[in-house]
Amino acid sequence: MEGRNVMRAIGIIAEYNPFHHGHLYQLTELHRMFPSSDGIIIAMSGSFSQRGTPCILDKWTRARHAVEGGADLVLELPFVFSCRSAQDFARGGVSLLAALGIVERLAFGTETHDIAPLKYIAASIDTPIVQERLHSYISAGDSYAAALSRAAANKSIPEEMLRLPNNILAIEYLRSLRRSTSGISPIAIPRSTANHNDAALYPGITSASSIRSALYESIPPWERLADSVPPSVYADLRAAHETNLPNENKLLSLLRYTLLTSSNSEREEILGVTEGIENRLIRTLQKVNDYDDLLTAATTKRYTRSRIARLILHLLIKFKKAQAARFDTHGATYIRPLAFNVRGQELLRAIKEYTHLPIITRTAKFLTSNNRSFSGRLSLLQEMLAFDTLATDLRLLTVLQHTNQTSDFITPPCVILSTPKG
Numbered sequence: 001m002e003g004r005n006v007m008r009a010i011g012i013i014a015e016y017n018p019f020h021h022g023h024l025y026q027l028t029e030l031h032r033m034f035p036s037s038d039g040i041i042i043a044m045s046g047s048f049s050q051r052g053t054p055c056i057l058d059k060w061t062r063a064r065h066a067v068e069g070g071a072d073l074v075l076e077l078p079f080v081f082s083c084r085s086a087q088d089f090a091r092g093g094v095s096l097l098a099a100l101g102i103v104e105r106l107a108f109g110t111e112t113h114d115i116a117p118l119k120y121i122a123a124s125i126d127t128p129i130v131q132e133r134l135h136s137y138i139s140a141g142d143s144y145a146a147a148l149s150r151a152a153a154n155k156s157i158p159e160e161m162l163r164l165p166n167n168i169l170a171i172e173y174l175r176s177l178r179r180s181t182s183g184i185s186p187i188a189i190p191r192s193t194a195n196h197n198d199a200a201l202y203p204g205i206t207s208a209s210s211i212r213s214a215l216y217e218s219i220p221p222w223e224r225l226a227d228s229v230p231p232s233v234y235a236d237l238r239a240a241h242e243t244n245l246p247n248e249n250k251l252l253s254l255l256r257y258t259l260l261t262s263s264n265s266e267r268e269e270i271l272g273v274t275e276g277i278e279n280r281l282i283r284t285l286q287k288v289n290d291y292d293d294l295l296t297a298a299t300t301k302r303y304t305r306s307r308i309a310r311l312i313l314h315l316l317i318k319f320k321k322a323q324a325a326r327f328d329t330h331g332a333t334y335i336r337p338l339a340f341n342v343r344g345q346e347l348l349r350a351i352k353e354y355t356h357l358p359i360i361t362r363t364a365k366f367l368t369s370n371n372r373s374f375s376g377r378l379s380l381l382q383e384m385l386a387f388d389t390l391a392t393d394l395r396l397l398t399v400l401q402h403t404n405q406t407s408d409f410i411t412p413p414c415v416i417l418s419t420p421k422g
Contacts, residue, residue: 007038007350011103011184013077013093013173015045017055017212018237019065020229022109022205026189027070030107033187038350039072039343041103043093045082046388047395050089052309054246054395056212057236058406063339064414065233073344076336078384079391080319080327083310085144088328090172091179095331098182101354102347107187108173111164115188117157118167122174125152143304166191203227211237215245246398248291251312254397256285258315271324272311277303281312317390326380333381336360336388339414363389363408 010030016023030040044066046059055062063074081092097103110118124130130151137147149162161167170188177184201210201221206228214220214228215237226234259267259282267278277298284297299305313319327333335357337348352359360366363385372378372386389408396406 007102007347008104009039009041009072009100009102009347010034010037010105010107010187011041011043011097011100012071012107013043013090013097014066015049015055015082015208016042016062016066017045017049017208018057018229019062019069019233020206020208020211022191022207023066024069024230025205026107026109027066029189030187031070034105037105038102039347040070041097041100041344041347042066042071042074043077043096044074044338046076046079047391048079048083048313050082050084050086051306052083052311052313054248054398056215056245057240058395059392060338060406060411060414061236064416065230065236067339067341067344067414067416068232069230071344073340073347074338076338076388078327078332078334078336079317079387080324080384081332083313083391084324085307085310086168086172087144087175088324090169090176091328092332094173094176094180094182094184096335098180098184099332099355099357100335100351102350103182103184105185105187106173106177107189108170109166109191110170110188111166111191112161113190115170115186117161118170118188119174119186121152121157121162122171122178125171125175138302141301143302143307145304146301201225201228215241243400246395247400248398250398251316252285252289252291252294254316254394255281255312259285262315267315269320269322270311271314271319271321272307273315273321277308277311278315281308313391313394316394317387319387323383327384330380332357333384334358334360334366336385337413339416341416341418345415360385361413364410369409 027040044059044063045055047055049055059076066074075096077093077096081088084092094106097106112118133151134147137150138144142150145168149159153159153162174186177186201214201224203224204227211225211228214225220241222238225237229237267273281298284294288294288297295305295308298308335351335355337359340348348359367382367385367389372389378386392406392408
């Protein structure tokens, strides 16, 4: 790197499902705190969220919202990392940002103003004593998240602090950074007002879950929603409301067919299938005709709602344990821009100098819709990319009307040529 004008960017791992004023606040704060930064790069979930739900808007639209709100470059976080546990989500995001070669800071939201306790927990998770407690609680029937908060808490760090969604992810980001050799430093941005899963819709900063819930009301509170998201987000949500919002009930028949036509041995290969949980799904499917009811009935103390939702997607998309293990070992295998502005173009040029990963702006150059099903004959990159494209197609099946305009094979990155913010 000697002699080069090295660019230094800030990274964020996000979902923007949808982008709202809280996200806008975070980006604005980063521009204020680091005015000399060369830009903000987002590693964003694609078609499905970390909790296993189809994203409210397609990934290109959400990426454009982020750039309009102050980001400079939005990259897709591959499905094989984004639709996983908090630990895998964080590790995949960090692996992608680290591979860029120009990210010096990772920013994330927290529900505490003091990051020190979260750093302490992140450092202690992999110690023998915490791991012993963790496995003991899991064996007793706790979910991983519940077991981890019990195992890591102490007198000065209450268990309640460790159960807060943003803190859970923050700990995993810090844990992944400790394991990384990238030298990326953490930046904690305390959450302003509304909590992560607060169901109430507030003007100004509100939670993404409250916005999604409001959109599915029989008559959405459009005036309140207009106060909760930036104008362009509001316009796209309103346009999508009639025909293009995901309907998870459409996954029910697909799941029934998948379970009906697969053998026990085939199902056991799927990531997340363990201890006969697939049999619980089969029994529950016989009793329900609503996807939400399915998740509620299948959820147990050990198997959380999000874990069940992710398992269903893994079954539908045939995401196997052996594949996940290979992907986790290698980390991100490509860089895939979804949207960028002028500064983002400069960042991409700098990234090309420092990364060994290919930058994919045309999916068809690396994978076609015909060869993505050639199991055993795809490279690791093609295999990972195939899951992104399958996830896009699966999400499209959940909307009432769709066109090929949002296909991975023909949709280019969104280029915004206006002057970047900050």
